[in-house]
Amino acid sequence: MVRVELPAHLRTLARVDGEVAIDVRGAVTQRAVLDALEAAYPVLRGTIRDHVTKRRRPFMRFYACAEDLSHEPPDAALPPDVASGREPFLVIGALAGG
């Protein structure tokens, strides 16, 4: 299982507390994790990445293992520690706005 940590507004929207654990089939990539996350929580569709283009929304960031993975290709493999569930995949709202 892959552990995903969501920002506060999305935890409220998805009605979850803390991390969520999702089953990712095949290679563990950004795209695969987000596909599985949206399948498990359809209300999150469109809130992290665009409905149609599937591009990351501008103020969203992806961190894991102390690295900013936001600009990595969506089909690049995530770190082994994320794939194994040892480390969470962090979905972060950028510090902006008021």
Added chain:
Amino acid sequence: MSGVRVLVGTRKGAFVLTADGKRDRWDVSGPHFGGWEIYHLKGSPADPNRVYVSQGTGWHGQIIQRSNDGGRTFEPVDNKFVYEGTAGTHQWYDGTPHPWEFKRVWHLEPSLSDPDTVYAGVEDAAMFRTTDGGKSWHELPGLRNHGTGSKWQPGAGGLCLHTILIDPSSPQRIFIAISAAGAFRTDDGGATWKPINRGLRSEYIPDKTAEVGHCVHRIAMHRSRPNTLFMQKHWDVMRSDDGGESWREVSGNLPTDFGFPIDVHAHEPETIYVVPIKSDSEHYPPEGKLRVYRSRTGGDEWEPLTKGLPQQDCYVNVLRDAMSVDALDTCGIYFGTTGGQVYGSADGGDSWKPIAEHLPAVLSVEAQTLA
């Protein structure tokens, strides 16, 4: 016993204000969706317990929520707004072509007869509709594609479709307004549209009487006279008596004819309300005095309504969707400010009092009259 529910959208959440028919004491519930921008929420005329909410943030985009119990609980519904076909371009602020991009839902207008049918006015300007209670949204592309869409240009707040008025006598006839394109009408339920801006004059566009390009801030209608429309334009208060085919100015003796909201008394089709704002570069009341102006003559002759409103050092704005009326025997009027006050009048505007204070900046106010 009769009562009123006032649905308030703010920069940081939604609030539901309720009172009995006396409208003396108000219960405030909220914030619902704390921290999210609530551009608009509105109840179905066919089922007042059905309430639709436009919720969003710059981080997470658009969410639509629906309540089946009058705003006590909500459930998210579909938030996918995708333009039909090739989106094409409109004009950007500098006049260059700019691709149509969905940003947010400004206004939700439930059908007069079917709680599952709702129209959504969005930025970049287009009209969407659901007929399944929000489970799916589909564009009515005839509006963007009727021929002038490529000339539309955003106002300072964005290229937003902010007003939707359904003709009660002929629900296939719908009026909408876009900043800064103007007013449009469909007579066939949204399949085809035409600009209805003849008589508008806007000093800020090259052709001051152009077919499109006018920054219409709001339109209002009394349900008994759907051919008569009242408009608060960027500057000028206007009136049409032929379903928008032509307009004439009725600003009359207003201290300034810039403003955002305009509304009509529930029982007096010639009694209308505006909130004059100093200018397009100074979005607050003239002289620091918050005054609603009422005309009992359908325009031209206006009187200030000040009792209970701050008359010094007041520098708030009242946004276009932030005024509403109830339909009780003595018509109630409500408006919200960017300073977080919601004022109410239970006597047609003669006197006012705050019914909620210290809220986040108010974006929208909708009154529901409850049986």
